[in-house]
Amino acid sequence: MTERLIKNSFIHGEEMILNIGPQHPSTHGVLRLRVKTDGEIVSEVTPIIGYLHRCFEKHCENLTYEQVIPYTDRCDYIASMNTNFGYVVAVEELMGIEVPEKVEYIRIIMAELNRIASHLLALGTFGLDVGATTPFLYMFRDRERILDMFEMVCGARLLYNYMWVGGVSHDLPVGFVEATFKFLDDFEREIDEYNNLLTFNKIFIERTADVGIMTPEVAIDYGVSGPNLRGSGVKWDLRKNDPYSIYDRFDFNIPVGEGTMGSVGDCWDRYWVRVLEMHESVKIVRQALQQMPKEGNVHEALPKKVRPPKGSVYKRTESPRGDLGYYIISDGKPSPIRLKMRSPAFTSLSVLNEISRGWMISDVLAVLGSLDIVLGEIDR
Amino acid sequence: MGRYLVNIWESVSTMLIGLGITGKHLLRAKNGNVTLQYPEEKWPRPERNIGFDHQDYNVIRSRLVVDINDCTGCKKCERACPVGCISVEALKVPKGTDLGVTSNDTIKRLLVTRHDIDMSECMYCNLCTFPCPEECIYMTGGPNSHKTPIDYEFSEYDRNNLIYKFAVATQEEIDSYTIPVPVTPAPEGAKA
Secondary structure (H helix, E strand, O other), X not given: OOOHHHHHOOOOOOEEEEEEOOEEHHHOEEOEEEEEEEOOEEEEEEEEOOOOOOOHHHHHOOOOHHHHHHHHHOOOOOOHHHHHHHHHHHHHHHHOXXXXXXXXXXXXXXXXXXXXXXXXXXXHHHHHHOOOOHHHHHXXXXXXXXXXXXXXXXXXXXXXXXXXXXXXXOOOOOOHHHHHHHHHHHHHHHHHHHHHHHHOOHHHHHHHOOOOOOOHHHHHHHOOOOHHHHHOOOOOOHHHHOOOOOHHHOOXXXXXXXXXXXXXXXXXXXXHHHHHHHHHHHHHHHHHHHHOOOOOOOOOOOOOOOOOOOEEEEEEEEEOOEEEEEEEEEOOOOOOOEEEEEOHHHHHHHOHHHXXXXXXXXXXXXXXXXXXXXXXXXXX | OHHHHHXXXXXXXXXXXXXXXXXXXXXXXXXXXXXXXXXXXXXXXXXXXXXXXXXXXXXXXXXXXEOHHHOOOOOHHHHHOOOOOEEXXXXXXXXXXXXXXXXXXXXXXXXXEEXXXXXXXXXXXXXXXXXXXXXXXXXXXXXXXXXXXXXXXXXXXXXXXXXXXXXOOOHHHHHHHHOOOOOOOOOOOOOO
């Protein structure tokens, strides 16, 4: 299926190399694509990365454990709460810290709200890539409300530095719970609006269904995770399969792609999985808000000095883009001796050549949009 | 042929559904509820009272301010800063010199000769405001809004103007502690 167009075209012309990016609105950041084309059919895509490289991992070796947290914000800047979450969970496991109940619930609420915000941006820009401008504005309107709530909680809109080792920086403000409930009630209605605007639009379906099919085998071979993997029909979610924090207390489903509009693992499936995941996140936030203890000091378990004992830890969490892992080696000093971050967007990008070979140039951009990459995380 | 007509019908009908939603929002739109003519109009400054009694809650990410009269020169903010945009220099003064007390009644033992914050380097992580024992470094607004109102617009034409210099110690004051005053030789064994 992937090689469909190449095989069917019996006339082979001269191959041309087309350069997309680094400054291109469809590359979602500073990514350069070297596309080898035969006419309009793509025979090879080479992503060239590194324009946003900031030496995150090397830099962490010179920072104390607390000071690393603002830098993790800047890796996946669309879902900073989740990158913070993965890091603090890893350090806590290394130090053996038990965080209070309330902190666990606050973290879940923040991570899931951020997941919704991240998916909204992913779906909106995907729409932009295939030529739908209006849904993007609707989705940004709702994302704005989530960012307003984050601003209410920690003062920042994008780079939060909210989760600390052993706690969170601020307690929930008065009125946050009510505001979140109100948002969730509104938001579930808004999802139907998006579906009518974009998801079931015939033009959108024609652009995305049966395009860029990633079979489960390919996805697993390349190590793709998160919504992209689930879009291929593989039921794998770390929140269920390897629960961290208190995710085992919540009742939610793992949506997988079923090939509703085309075949399993096409762009539309990856899109649809994200829409369904927003429903699941709403469910989790609702349950967390209801179960959350009213009392509790969020600074209770903060260690005086974050100085983990000698040893190493690898902890993976489910970020909106997939399997986000931190490998931390400590030698008992205030700063880590080595910190490795396993970025889910990097593996998602690596599969691009495999699944977009044989399609048209405009399909490559659709595939790239459906993979939902963040260059801050790929280059780090 | 049938498929062809179905495709046309689906395209038109789904597009009309989308247009219906847009039209609904068009009719519901209130005047100016999205776009603001920025320099003339401004978003209301967000309500930053977190609603607790904790005075140390500072939920602001804005311009950094130091109440230099409360600063003891402990350099905790300098050590906490991940990017190193705060530079503090403090001078040990001879014993017995009275530098006053902070508003928390801590006796000041060091003369702060330099407290520079490079706001162009600051990444607004708020990590410096938490360790301060005197709560004298904070982002504008919040619990300290009676001292410094919240301010988001602090762009400058010259980059050097973004380096905020908070220290107020004059050169004479510094010299009076550093340049040894010729005194009568102290009795043997005494230490300065």
